[in-house]
Amino acid sequence: MKILVVEDNESVCSMLEMFFIKEGYQGVFVHNGQDGFDHFNKDKWDLIILDWMLPIMDGVTLCRKIRELSQVPIIMLTAKDSDSDQVLGLEMGADDYVTKPFSPLALMARIKAVTRRYQTEATEKTEAHIVTSQYFKVNKDSREVLFNGQPVTNLTPKEFDLLYYFVKYPKQAFSREQLLDRVWGYQFYGDERTVDVHIKRLRKKIRTPDQSFIQTVWGIGYKFDETVFTNED
Structure with missing residues (x-):
């Protein structure tokens, strides 16, 4: 699975990279919103993980711009814990959010669940749509x-x-x-x-x-x- 991670905290990126290697995921890490949008346009991704607070272009704006072009699964990482902040991210098209600080194991479970749901939707043939x-x-x-x-x-x-x-x-x-x-x-x-x-x-x-x-x-x-x-x- 190919995952684009847009996160400006390099320690978080390093931690995720270790878990991705263990799970057999291919992770590409960029550190500002504009680079994230450029990488999104250059390749096909199975999942995108966005930090809320990003340089140049914030994660919510980036989420909205991606969602205008693609239905790729998106998980947002956020230190903001209020309902209004969570609603804003979800309204921009995020499929899920994880509040910082977070457990890497919990994030891995979210990744598997979100991608499994998308794969199931793509392969269902008998269900009334x-x-x-x-x-x-x-x-x-x-x-x-x-x-x-x-x-x-x-x-x-x-x-x-x-x-x-x-x-x-x-x-x-x-x-x-x-x-x-x-x-x-x-x-x-x-x-x-x-x-x-x-x-x-x-x-x-x-x-x-x-x-x-x-x-x-x-x-x-x-x-x-x-x-x-x-x-x-």
């Missing part, structure tokens, strides 16, 4: 969403994946752990707020004045239900 409901039509191949026949174009990649999963399994209650496992593709090594943040943003993008569609199931998690009228945030 278009799911529909009363209000929604979600096309997994084209990554298109129709709500009441109108396109929804402002979903991040992970918000799209969540909506697809909810529409596919309506009225089923899922715990945060289940959603992390089935949508993110791994048992999450960290904060379950990741699910809450995505649900909150997705609700705002698909709600109507009467319905939010994604319901909180107290003590369990969330479910998708088009028959419940609520003003839930």
Whole structure:
């Protein structure tokens, strides 16, 4: 697997390089955002790891620019731990984030999970890739969403994946752990707020004045239900 790492902390790069060698990964390390974007354009990558705080071009901007051109998996490294910062990175198209300081073993698990999910999506042939409901039509191949026949174009990649999963399994209650496992593709090594943040943003993008569609199931998690009228945030 070929991984581009854009990280200005050389000690972090050295640590990752050792773990990459152990796992059999080919890592290329650059230390500012502009070099990262140049390397992204020069080659094909299986995964990109971006630091949030980078010289010349910050990681969030770089993530956005890459995502405009490619659906390559992106993991962000960040020392910022607030929900708003995490949301910003995810909205720019990152698939996951790891908060510094981090365990290299945990990052390796994230790398394997994210790439496994992408590989699974690429090789699935029998699964129905278009799911529909009363209000929604979600096309997994084209990554298109129709709500009441109108396109929804402002979903991040992970918000799209969540909506697809909810529409596919309506009225089923899922715990945060289940959603992390089935949508993110791994048992999450960290904060379950990741699910809450995505649900909150997705609700705002698909709600109507009467319905939010994604319901909180107290003590369990969330479910998708088009028959419940609520003003839930």
